Amino acid sequence: MSSVVAINQRARTAEQKAQRRNAVLEAAETYFLEVGYEAFSMSNLAKNIGIAKGTLYLYFETREEIFLTLYEQSLVRWSDIFIDDLRETMTSQVYARKLLTAAAADGTFLPLLIRLEHLIEHNVALPRLIQSKQVFIARVEKIAKVTASSLELSEAQATEVVKTMGVLLIGATQGDQGPALDEEDLPQEVQDLIASFSSKPLFIKNAVRIIEGIRMETAFSI
Amino acid sequence: MSSVVAINQRARTAEQKAQRRNAVLEAAETYFLEVGYEAFSMSNLAKNIGIAKGTLYLYFETREEIFLTLYEQSLVRWSDIFIDDLRETMTSQVYARKLLTAAAADGTFLPLLIRLEHLIEHNVALPRLIQSKQVFIARVEKIAKVTASSLELSEAQATEVVKTMGVLLIGATQGDQGPALDEEDLPQEVQDLIASFSSKPLFIKNAVRIIEGIRMETAFSI
DNA sequence: CATATAGCTGACCGCTAGTCATTTCAAGGT
DNA sequence: ACCTTGAAATGACTAGCGGTCAGCTATATG
Numbered sequence: 001m002s003s004v005v006a007i008n009q010r011a012r013t014a015e016q017k018a019q020r021r022n023a024v025l026e027a028a029e030t031y032f033l034e035v036g037y038e039a040f041s042m043s044n045l046a047k048n049i050g051i052a053k054g055t056l057y058l059y060f061e062t063r064e065e066i067f068l069t070l071y072e073q074s075l076v077r078w079s080d081i082f083i084d085d086l087r088e089t090m091t092s093q094v095y096a097r098k099l100l101t102a103a104a105a106d107g108t109f110l111p112l113l114i115r116l117e118h119l120i121e122h123n124v125a126l127p128r129l130i131q132s133k134q135v136f137i138a139r140v141e142k143i144a145k146v147t148a149s150s151l152e153l154s155e156a157q158a159t160e161v162v163k164t165m166g167v168l169l170i171g172a173t174q175g176d177q178g179p180a181l182d183e184e185d186l187p188q189e190v191q192d193l194i195a196s197f198s199s200k201p202l203f204i205k206n207a208v209r210i211i212e213g214i215r216m217e218t219a220f221s222i
Numbered sequence: 223m224s225s226v227v228a229i230n231q232r233a234r235t236a237e238q239k240a241q242r243r244n245a246v247l248e249a250a251e252t253y254f255l256e257v258g259y260e261a262f263s264m265s266n267l268a269k270n271i272g273i274a275k276g277t278l279y280l281y282f283e284t285r286e287e288i289f290l291t292l293y294e295q296s297l298v299r300w301s302d303i304f305i306d307d308l309r310e311t312m313t314s315q316v317y318a319r320k321l322l323t324a325a326a327a328d329g330t331f332l333p334l335l336i337r338l339e340h341l342i343e344h345n346v347a348l349p350r351l352i353q354s355k356q357v358f359i360a361r362v363e364k365i366a367k368v369t370a371s372s373l374e375l376s377e378a379q380a381t382e383v384v385k386t387m388g389v390l391l392i393g394a395t396q397g398d399q400g401p402a403l404d405e406e407d408l409p410q411e412v413q414d415l416i417a418s419f420s421s422k423p424l425f426i427k428n429a430v431r432i433i434e435g436i437r438m439e440t441a442f443s444i
Numbered sequence: 445c446a447t448a449t450a451g452c453t454g455a456c457c458g459c460t461a462g463t464c465a466t467t468t469c470a471a472g473g474t
Numbered sequence: 475a476c477c478t479t480g481a482a483a484t485g486a487c488t489a490g491c492g493g494t495c496a497g498c499t500a501t502a503t504g
Contacts (some may be wrong), residue, residue, distance in 0.1 A: 009500085010452070010499095010501070011451070037340075040445065041490080042493080043490085043491075051452080051453090052452065052453045053493085054495080055452055055494090055495090057494080058452075062493080088466080115340070117306065117397060117400040118259075118333075118397045118399035121400050122260070126407060129401075130408060130409060130412055134409075136415070137412070137415055163419070164424075165244070167394050167419075168428075169392075170393040171388075171392040172393075173284045174389070175316075177339045177340035178344075179351075181348075181351075189356070193358070202386075202389060206432055208435070209431055210428055210431045212433065213432075213435060232481085234470075234481080234482075264460080264461060264462080273483075274483065274485055275483045275484085275487065276463080276483070279463080280482070283462095285461065341446095
Protein backbone atom coordinates (compact mmCIF):
# COMPACT_ATOMS: atom_id res chain seq x y z
CA MET A 1 0.00 0.00 0.00
CA SER A 2 1.63 3.18 -1.15
CA SER A 3 1.14 6.18 1.05
CA VAL A 4 1.81 8.54 -1.85
CA VAL A 5 -1.08 10.94 -2.27
CA ALA A 6 -2.15 11.16 -5.88
CA ILE A 7 -3.29 14.50 -7.20
CA ASN A 8 -6.92 15.16 -6.25
CA GLN A 9 -6.76 12.66 -3.47
CA ARG A 10 -6.98 13.97 0.02
CA ALA A 11 -4.09 14.04 2.41
CA ARG A 12 -5.49 12.73 5.67
CA THR A 13 -2.62 11.48 7.77
CA ALA A 14 0.16 13.72 9.00
CA GLU A 15 2.55 11.86 6.75
CA GLN A 16 0.40 12.41 3.69
CA LYS A 17 0.07 16.07 4.52
CA ALA A 18 3.81 16.39 4.84
CA GLN A 19 4.15 14.73 1.47
CA ARG A 20 1.69 17.09 -0.13
CA ARG A 21 3.46 20.04 1.43
CA ASN A 22 6.71 18.79 -0.05
CA ALA A 23 5.10 18.33 -3.43
CA VAL A 24 3.94 21.93 -3.30
CA LEU A 25 7.44 23.05 -2.37
CA GLU A 26 8.99 21.10 -5.20
CA ALA A 27 6.56 22.52 -7.72
CA ALA A 28 7.10 25.98 -6.26
CA GLU A 29 10.86 25.73 -6.70
CA THR A 30 10.56 24.55 -10.29
CA TYR A 31 8.12 27.33 -11.04
CA PHE A 32 10.32 29.87 -9.25
CA LEU A 33 13.35 28.85 -11.28
CA GLU A 34 11.27 29.42 -14.42
CA VAL A 35 9.74 32.80 -13.73
CA GLY A 36 11.65 34.35 -10.82
CA TYR A 37 10.44 36.01 -7.66
CA GLU A 38 8.34 38.88 -8.94
CA ALA A 39 6.40 36.93 -11.57
CA PHE A 40 5.70 34.04 -9.20
CA SER A 41 1.93 33.94 -8.59
CA MET A 42 -0.04 31.71 -6.29
CA SER A 43 -2.78 31.17 -8.89
CA ASN A 44 -0.30 29.93 -11.46
CA LEU A 45 1.46 27.75 -8.92
CA ALA A 46 -1.87 26.14 -8.07
CA LYS A 47 -2.64 25.65 -11.75
CA ASN A 48 0.78 24.06 -12.31
CA ILE A 49 0.17 21.60 -9.52
CA GLY A 50 -3.43 20.96 -10.50
CA ILE A 51 -5.01 22.05 -7.22
CA ALA A 52 -7.14 25.00 -6.19
CA LYS A 53 -5.51 28.16 -4.97
CA GLY A 54 -7.21 27.85 -1.61
CA THR A 55 -5.51 24.51 -1.07
CA LEU A 56 -2.12 26.19 -1.14
CA TYR A 57 -3.22 28.21 1.85
CA LEU A 58 -3.88 25.03 3.82
CA TYR A 59 -0.16 24.30 3.64
CA PHE A 60 1.36 27.79 3.74
CA GLU A 61 -0.04 30.90 5.35
CA THR A 62 1.36 33.29 2.75
CA ARG A 63 3.27 33.41 -0.50
CA GLU A 64 6.28 34.57 1.47
CA GLU A 65 6.18 31.54 3.75
CA ILE A 66 6.76 29.41 0.68
CA PHE A 67 9.76 31.52 -0.22
CA LEU A 68 11.10 31.42 3.32
CA THR A 69 10.90 27.65 3.26
CA LEU A 70 12.61 27.45 -0.12
CA TYR A 71 15.27 29.78 1.22
CA GLU A 72 15.90 27.57 4.24
CA GLN A 73 16.16 24.49 2.06
CA SER A 74 18.57 26.18 -0.33
CA LEU A 75 20.65 27.47 2.58
CA VAL A 76 21.06 23.94 3.89
CA ARG A 77 21.68 22.54 0.42
CA TRP A 78 24.31 25.13 -0.41
CA SER A 79 26.09 24.96 2.93
CA ASP A 80 26.26 21.16 2.86
CA ILE A 81 28.05 21.32 -0.47
CA PHE A 82 30.31 24.11 0.71
CA ILE A 83 31.15 22.32 3.95
CA ASP A 84 32.04 19.26 1.96
CA ASP A 85 34.49 21.40 -0.03
CA LEU A 86 36.30 22.50 3.12
CA ARG A 87 37.84 19.23 4.23
CA GLU A 88 41.41 20.47 3.78
CA THR A 89 43.18 23.68 4.70
CA MET A 90 43.27 26.23 1.94
CA THR A 91 44.04 29.86 1.17
CA SER A 92 41.38 32.46 1.73
CA GLN A 93 41.13 32.90 -2.01
CA VAL A 94 40.32 29.27 -2.65
CA TYR A 95 37.91 29.38 0.27
CA ALA A 96 36.10 32.36 -1.23
CA ARG A 97 35.97 30.80 -4.66
CA LYS A 98 34.48 27.59 -3.33
CA LEU A 99 31.91 29.53 -1.33
CA LEU A 100 30.77 31.59 -4.30
CA THR A 101 30.80 28.72 -6.75
CA ALA A 102 28.56 26.61 -4.55
CA ALA A 103 26.21 29.54 -3.95
CA ALA A 104 25.96 30.55 -7.60
CA ALA A 105 25.36 26.95 -8.66
CA ASP A 106 22.09 26.96 -6.73
CA GLY A 107 19.52 28.92 -8.70
CA THR A 108 17.31 29.42 -5.67
CA PHE A 109 19.68 30.49 -2.91
CA LEU A 110 21.01 33.88 -3.98
CA PRO A 111 17.79 35.38 -5.37
CA LEU A 112 16.01 34.52 -2.14
CA LEU A 113 18.88 35.59 0.11
CA ILE A 114 18.84 39.00 -1.53
CA ARG A 115 15.10 39.38 -0.96
CA LEU A 116 15.02 37.82 2.48
CA GLU A 117 15.01 40.74 4.83
CA HIS A 118 13.17 43.42 2.95
CA LEU A 119 10.52 41.29 1.26
CA ILE A 120 10.15 37.74 2.51
CA GLU A 121 10.45 38.31 6.26
CA HIS A 122 7.78 41.01 6.16
CA ASN A 123 4.93 38.64 5.48
CA VAL A 124 5.66 35.63 7.63
CA ALA A 125 4.26 34.91 11.07
CA LEU A 126 6.66 35.58 13.92
CA PRO A 127 7.09 31.98 15.17
CA ARG A 128 7.96 30.84 11.66
CA LEU A 129 10.43 33.69 11.38
CA ILE A 130 12.08 32.78 14.66
CA GLN A 131 12.34 29.18 13.55
CA SER A 132 14.04 30.30 10.37
CA LYS A 133 16.53 32.42 12.28
CA GLN A 134 17.38 29.43 14.42
CA VAL A 135 18.05 27.34 11.35
CA PHE A 136 20.32 30.14 10.20
CA ILE A 137 22.18 30.26 13.51
CA ALA A 138 22.75 26.52 13.45
CA ARG A 139 24.06 26.70 9.90
CA VAL A 140 26.45 29.53 10.68
CA GLU A 141 27.87 27.51 13.56
CA LYS A 142 28.26 24.43 11.42
CA ILE A 143 30.01 26.34 8.64
CA ALA A 144 32.16 28.21 11.16
CA LYS A 145 33.47 24.94 12.59
CA VAL A 146 34.88 23.71 9.31
CA THR A 147 35.97 27.21 8.38
CA ALA A 148 38.08 27.40 11.51
CA SER A 149 40.13 24.37 10.55
CA SER A 150 40.09 25.09 6.84
CA LEU A 151 41.47 28.61 7.23
CA GLU A 152 43.33 27.88 10.45
CA LEU A 153 41.45 30.44 12.49
CA SER A 154 39.98 30.44 15.97
CA GLU A 155 36.26 29.61 16.25
CA ALA A 156 35.47 33.23 17.04
CA GLN A 157 37.38 34.40 13.99
CA ALA A 158 35.72 31.77 11.85
CA THR A 159 32.26 32.83 13.00
CA GLU A 160 33.09 36.39 12.11
CA VAL A 161 34.34 35.26 8.70
CA VAL A 162 31.18 33.30 7.96
CA LYS A 163 28.82 36.08 8.95
CA THR A 164 30.80 38.60 6.98
CA MET A 165 30.88 36.40 3.91
CA GLY A 166 27.08 36.43 3.99
CA VAL A 167 27.01 40.18 3.99
CA LEU A 168 29.54 40.38 1.17
CA LEU A 169 27.68 37.77 -0.83
CA ILE A 170 24.52 39.86 -0.81
CA GLY A 171 26.31 42.99 -1.89
CA ALA A 172 28.57 41.41 -4.49
CA THR A 173 25.88 39.44 -6.29
CA GLN A 174 23.44 42.32 -6.41
CA GLY A 175 24.54 43.14 -9.94
CA ASP A 176 23.58 39.66 -11.15
CA GLN A 177 19.98 40.48 -10.30
CA GLY A 178 19.72 43.42 -12.67
CA PRO A 179 17.75 43.16 -15.90
CA ALA A 180 19.34 41.19 -18.73
CA LEU A 181 20.81 43.86 -20.99
CA ASP A 182 21.80 43.44 -24.57
CA GLU A 183 25.39 44.66 -24.64
CA GLU A 184 25.00 46.12 -28.13
CA ASP A 185 22.48 48.64 -26.88
CA LEU A 186 24.77 50.05 -24.20
CA PRO A 187 27.34 52.82 -24.43
CA GLN A 188 30.88 51.65 -23.82
CA GLU A 189 31.23 53.32 -20.40
CA VAL A 190 28.10 51.58 -19.14
CA GLN A 191 29.38 48.24 -20.42
CA ASP A 192 32.63 48.90 -18.57
CA LEU A 193 30.73 49.78 -15.41
CA ILE A 194 28.75 46.57 -15.49
CA ALA A 195 31.90 44.57 -16.17
CA SER A 196 33.63 46.21 -13.20
CA PHE A 197 30.83 44.93 -10.94
CA SER A 198 31.18 41.35 -12.10
CA SER A 199 30.25 39.41 -9.01
CA LYS A 200 32.94 36.75 -9.08
CA PRO A 201 36.12 38.86 -8.89
CA LEU A 202 34.28 41.39 -6.75
CA PHE A 203 33.37 38.79 -4.18
CA ILE A 204 36.64 36.91 -4.17
CA LYS A 205 38.92 39.94 -3.94
CA ASN A 206 37.00 41.43 -1.07
CA ALA A 207 36.52 38.14 0.70
CA VAL A 208 40.29 37.75 0.75
CA ARG A 209 40.77 41.29 2.05
CA ILE A 210 38.25 40.69 4.83
CA ILE A 211 39.52 37.27 5.82
CA GLU A 212 43.13 38.43 5.93
CA GLY A 213 41.99 41.49 7.84
CA ILE A 214 40.28 39.32 10.44
CA ARG A 215 43.33 37.07 10.63
CA MET A 216 45.66 39.98 11.28
CA GLU A 217 43.48 41.82 13.79
CA THR A 218 43.40 38.99 16.27
CA ALA A 219 47.04 38.14 15.72
CA PHE A 220 47.94 41.60 16.90
CA SER A 221 45.38 41.87 19.67
CA ILE A 222 46.56 38.74 21.45
CA MET B 223 3.62 86.93 -12.55
CA SER B 224 4.37 83.69 -10.84
CA SER B 225 5.06 80.74 -13.09
CA VAL B 226 4.06 78.34 -10.34
CA VAL B 227 1.42 75.93 -11.52
CA ALA B 228 -1.41 75.72 -9.05
CA ILE B 229 -3.04 72.39 -8.49
CA ASN B 230 -5.61 71.67 -11.16
CA GLN B 231 -4.10 74.21 -13.49
CA ARG B 232 -2.50 72.91 -16.60
CA ALA B 233 1.21 72.81 -17.14
CA ARG B 234 1.64 74.12 -20.66
CA THR B 235 5.19 75.33 -21.00
CA ALA B 236 8.23 73.12 -20.63
CA GLU B 237 9.12 74.98 -17.47
CA GLN B 238 5.71 74.45 -15.94
CA LYS B 239 5.84 70.77 -16.82
CA ALA B 240 9.23 70.46 -15.15
CA GLN B 241 7.77 72.14 -12.10
CA ARG B 242 4.84 69.77 -11.98
CA ARG B 243 7.16 66.82 -12.39
CA ASN B 244 9.18 68.07 -9.47
CA ALA B 245 6.07 68.55 -7.40
CA VAL B 246 5.15 64.92 -8.10
CA LEU B 247 8.63 63.80 -7.08
CA GLU B 248 8.51 65.78 -3.88
CA ALA B 249 5.13 64.34 -2.95
CA ALA B 250 6.35 60.88 -3.93
CA GLU B 251 9.34 61.15 -1.62
CA THR B 252 7.23 62.33 1.30
CA TYR B 253 4.78 59.52 0.71
CA PHE B 254 7.60 56.99 0.31
CA LEU B 255 9.14 58.05 3.61
CA GLU B 256 5.76 57.46 5.23
CA VAL B 257 4.82 54.06 3.87
CA GLY B 258 7.96 52.54 2.35
CA TYR B 259 8.54 50.85 -0.97
CA GLU B 260 6.10 47.98 -0.92
CA ALA B 261 3.05 49.92 0.31
CA PHE B 262 3.66 52.81 -2.09
CA SER B 263 0.74 52.89 -4.54
CA MET B 264 0.23 55.12 -7.54
CA SER B 265 -3.46 55.68 -6.72
CA ASN B 266 -2.64 56.91 -3.23
CA LEU B 267 0.16 59.09 -4.51
CA ALA B 268 -2.28 60.71 -6.96
CA LYS B 269 -4.82 61.20 -4.18
CA ASN B 270 -2.17 62.79 -1.95
CA ILE B 271 -1.28 65.26 -4.67
CA GLY B 272 -4.87 65.88 -5.65
CA ILE B 273 -4.55 64.78 -9.27
CA ALA B 274 -5.86 61.82 -11.23
CA LYS B 275 -3.82 58.67 -11.47
CA GLY B 276 -3.59 58.98 -15.23
CA THR B 277 -1.86 62.33 -14.83
CA LEU B 278 1.03 60.65 -13.04
CA TYR B 279 1.64 58.63 -16.17
CA LEU B 280 2.06 61.82 -18.20
CA TYR B 281 5.18 62.53 -16.16
CA PHE B 282 6.54 59.05 -15.45
CA GLU B 283 6.19 55.92 -17.52
CA THR B 284 6.06 53.53 -14.57
CA ARG B 285 6.04 53.43 -10.80
CA GLU B 286 9.64 52.28 -10.95
CA GLU B 287 10.71 55.30 -12.98
CA ILE B 288 9.63 57.45 -10.05
CA PHE B 289 11.74 55.34 -7.73
CA LEU B 290 14.71 55.44 -10.08
CA THR B 291 14.49 59.22 -10.14
CA LEU B 292 14.22 59.43 -6.36
CA TYR B 293 17.21 57.11 -6.13
CA GLU B 294 19.28 59.33 -8.41
CA GLN B 295 18.36 62.39 -6.42
CA SER B 296 19.20 60.72 -3.13
CA LEU B 297 22.50 59.44 -4.54
CA VAL B 298 23.50 62.98 -5.48
CA ARG B 299 22.24 64.38 -2.19
CA TRP B 300 24.09 61.81 -0.12
CA SER B 301 27.32 62.00 -2.07
CA ASP B 302 27.39 65.80 -1.92
CA ILE B 303 27.21 65.65 1.84
CA PHE B 304 29.78 62.87 2.02
CA ILE B 305 32.16 64.68 -0.34
CA ASP B 306 31.85 67.74 1.81
CA ASP B 307 32.95 65.63 4.77
CA LEU B 308 36.14 64.54 3.03
CA ARG B 309 38.00 67.84 2.86
CA GLU B 310 40.83 66.61 5.09
CA THR B 311 42.87 63.44 5.22
CA MET B 312 41.54 60.86 7.64
CA THR B 313 41.83 57.23 8.71
CA SER B 314 39.87 54.61 6.84
CA GLN B 315 37.75 54.15 9.94
CA VAL B 316 36.68 57.79 10.07
CA TYR B 317 36.11 57.66 6.32
CA ALA B 318 33.83 54.66 6.67
CA ARG B 319 31.95 56.22 9.54
CA LYS B 320 31.32 59.42 7.63
CA LEU B 321 30.15 57.45 4.61
CA LEU B 322 27.68 55.40 6.57
CA THR B 323 26.41 58.27 8.68
CA ALA B 324 25.61 60.36 5.63
CA ALA B 325 23.92 57.41 3.93
CA ALA B 326 21.84 56.40 6.92
CA ALA B 327 20.74 59.99 7.51
CA ASP B 328 18.95 59.97 4.17
CA GLY B 329 15.74 58.00 4.55
CA THR B 330 15.43 57.47 0.82
CA PHE B 331 18.87 56.42 -0.32
CA LEU B 332 19.47 53.03 1.29
CA PRO B 333 16.01 51.51 0.83
CA LEU B 334 16.12 52.37 -2.86
CA LEU B 335 19.75 51.31 -3.31
CA ILE B 336 18.90 47.92 -1.92
CA ARG B 337 15.99 47.51 -4.33
CA LEU B 338 17.68 49.07 -7.32
CA GLU B 339 18.89 46.14 -9.33
CA HIS B 340 16.37 43.45 -8.66
CA LEU B 341 13.21 45.58 -8.57
CA ILE B 342 13.52 49.11 -9.85
CA GLU B 343 15.68 48.55 -12.90
CA HIS B 344 13.37 45.83 -14.18
CA ASN B 345 10.54 48.19 -15.07
CA VAL B 346 12.26 51.21 -16.55
CA ALA B 347 12.81 51.93 -20.24
CA LEU B 348 16.36 51.25 -21.44
CA PRO B 349 17.33 54.86 -22.31
CA ARG B 350 16.29 56.01 -18.86
CA LEU B 351 18.28 53.17 -17.33
CA ILE B 352 21.38 54.10 -19.31
CA GLN B 353 21.01 57.70 -18.23
CA SER B 354 20.83 56.58 -14.63
CA LYS B 355 23.97 54.47 -14.98
CA GLN B 356 25.78 57.49 -16.40
CA VAL B 357 24.75 59.58 -13.42
CA PHE B 358 26.14 56.78 -11.25
CA ILE B 359 29.44 56.68 -13.13
CA ALA B 360 29.87 60.43 -12.80
CA ARG B 361 29.16 60.24 -9.07
CA VAL B 362 31.64 57.44 -8.51
CA GLU B 363 34.31 59.48 -10.25
CA LYS B 364 33.52 62.56 -8.22
CA ILE B 365 33.62 60.66 -4.94
CA ALA B 366 36.77 58.81 -5.99
CA LYS B 367 38.60 62.09 -6.54
CA VAL B 368 38.11 63.33 -3.01
CA THR B 369 38.60 59.83 -1.63
CA ALA B 370 42.03 59.68 -3.24
CA SER B 371 43.25 62.72 -1.37
CA SER B 372 41.32 62.00 1.80
CA LEU B 373 42.75 58.48 2.18
CA GLU B 374 46.01 59.24 0.35
CA LEU B 375 45.44 56.67 -2.35
CA SER B 376 45.94 56.66 -6.09
CA GLU B 377 42.92 57.46 -8.23
CA ALA B 378 42.67 53.83 -9.31
CA GLN B 379 42.75 52.67 -5.71
CA ALA B 380 40.20 55.28 -4.74
CA THR B 381 37.83 54.19 -7.50
CA GLU B 382 38.12 50.63 -6.30
CA VAL B 383 37.43 51.76 -2.73
CA VAL B 384 34.32 53.71 -3.73
CA LYS B 385 32.83 50.91 -5.80
CA THR B 386 33.53 48.39 -3.07
CA MET B 387 32.02 50.59 -0.40
CA GLY B 388 28.79 50.55 -2.41
CA VAL B 389 28.78 46.78 -2.44
CA LEU B 390 29.48 46.59 1.27
CA LEU B 391 26.85 49.19 2.02
CA ILE B 392 24.16 47.08 0.39
CA GLY B 393 25.17 43.97 2.26
CA ALA B 394 25.75 45.54 5.64
CA THR B 395 22.50 47.51 5.79
CA GLN B 396 20.38 44.60 4.66
CA GLY B 397 19.51 43.79 8.24
CA ASP B 398 18.05 47.25 8.78
CA GLN B 399 15.38 46.41 6.20
CA GLY B 400 13.98 43.45 8.11
CA PRO B 401 10.64 43.69 9.88
CA ALA B 402 10.54 45.66 13.11
CA LEU B 403 10.66 42.99 15.81
CA ASP B 404 9.67 43.41 19.39
CA GLU B 405 12.70 42.23 21.30
CA GLU B 406 10.62 40.76 24.08
CA ASP B 407 9.11 38.21 21.71
CA LEU B 408 12.47 36.82 20.59
CA PRO B 409 14.56 34.07 22.13
CA GLN B 410 17.91 35.27 23.41
CA GLU B 411 19.96 33.61 20.68
CA VAL B 412 17.91 35.34 17.98
CA GLN B 413 18.32 38.67 19.71
CA ASP B 414 22.06 38.04 19.80
CA LEU B 415 22.07 37.16 16.14
CA ILE B 416 20.31 40.36 15.18
CA ALA B 417 22.64 42.37 17.38
CA SER B 418 25.66 40.76 15.71
CA PHE B 419 24.41 42.04 12.34
CA SER B 420 24.09 45.61 13.50
CA SER B 421 24.86 47.56 10.37
CA LYS B 422 27.11 50.25 11.80
CA PRO B 423 29.95 48.15 13.27
CA LEU B 424 29.49 45.61 10.49
CA PHE B 425 30.01 48.21 7.81
CA ILE B 426 32.80 50.11 9.49
CA LYS B 427 34.90 47.10 10.47
CA ASN B 428 34.76 45.59 7.03
CA ALA B 429 35.20 48.88 5.25
CA VAL B 430 38.47 49.30 7.15
CA ARG B 431 39.57 45.78 6.28
CA ILE B 432 38.84 46.37 2.62
CA ILE B 433 40.41 49.80 2.40
CA GLU B 434 43.56 48.65 4.17
CA GLY B 435 43.61 45.59 1.94
CA ILE B 436 43.47 47.77 -1.15
CA ARG B 437 46.14 50.03 0.25
CA MET B 438 48.51 47.14 0.89
CA GLU B 439 47.95 45.30 -2.39
CA THR B 440 49.13 48.13 -4.54
CA ALA B 441 51.92 49.02 -2.18
CA PHE B 442 53.36 45.57 -2.72
CA SER B 443 52.65 45.33 -6.42
CA ILE B 444 54.57 48.50 -7.29
C1' DC C 445 -24.93 1.59 4.41
C1' DA C 446 -25.25 6.17 7.18
C1' DT C 447 -22.88 9.67 9.41
C1' DA C 448 -19.41 12.81 10.82
C1' DT C 449 -15.06 14.76 9.97
C1' DA C 450 -11.99 17.46 7.59
C1' DG C 451 -9.51 18.23 3.06
C1' DC C 452 -10.58 20.77 -0.77
C1' DT C 453 -12.71 24.18 -3.78
C1' DG C 454 -13.38 28.49 -6.46
C1' DA C 455 -16.23 32.55 -6.48
C1' DC C 456 -15.42 36.52 -4.27
C1' DC C 457 -13.09 40.77 -2.01
C1' DG C 458 -10.30 44.72 -2.11
C1' DC C 459 -6.53 45.92 -3.99
C1' DT C 460 -2.73 46.85 -7.69
C1' DA C 461 -0.27 49.11 -12.24
C1' DG C 462 -1.21 50.82 -16.28
C1' DT C 463 -4.42 52.44 -20.52
C1' DC C 464 -7.01 55.48 -23.32
C1' DA C 465 -11.45 57.60 -25.08
C1' DT C 466 -13.30 61.54 -23.51
C1' DT C 467 -13.49 66.05 -21.41
C1' DT C 468 -11.71 70.48 -20.35
C1' DC C 469 -8.90 74.33 -20.40
C1' DA C 470 -6.50 78.19 -22.23
C1' DA C 471 -3.47 80.36 -25.72
C1' DG C 472 -3.58 82.50 -30.38
C1' DG C 473 -5.82 84.08 -34.40
C1' DT C 474 -9.36 86.76 -36.13
C1' DA D 475 -14.84 89.43 -27.55
C1' DC D 476 -15.29 85.13 -29.60
C1' DC D 477 -13.85 80.84 -31.81
C1' DT D 478 -10.62 77.29 -32.96
C1' DT D 479 -7.42 73.97 -31.82
C1' DG D 480 -4.10 71.20 -29.50
C1' DA D 481 -2.66 69.24 -25.61
C1' DA D 482 -3.19 68.50 -20.45
C1' DA D 483 -6.04 66.14 -17.40
C1' DT D 484 -9.32 62.74 -16.23
C1' DG D 485 -11.25 58.40 -14.28
C1' DA D 486 -13.67 54.31 -15.71
C1' DC D 487 -11.77 50.30 -17.26
C1' DT D 488 -8.78 45.90 -17.81
C1' DA D 489 -6.25 42.09 -16.28
C1' DG D 490 -4.28 40.34 -12.55
C1' DC D 491 -2.74 39.95 -7.74
C1' DG D 492 -2.86 37.73 -2.57
C1' DG D 493 -5.87 36.05 0.46
C1' DT D 494 -10.67 34.30 2.44
C1' DC D 495 -14.35 31.26 3.61
C1' DA D 496 -19.06 29.15 3.04
C1' DG D 497 -20.13 25.23 0.96
C1' DC D 498 -18.96 20.76 -1.28
C1' DT D 499 -17.38 16.13 -1.13
C1' DA D 500 -14.24 12.24 -0.23
C1' DT D 501 -13.34 9.07 3.09
C1' DA D 502 -12.70 6.74 7.78
C1' DT D 503 -15.52 5.04 11.12
C1' DG D 504 -19.75 3.21 13.59
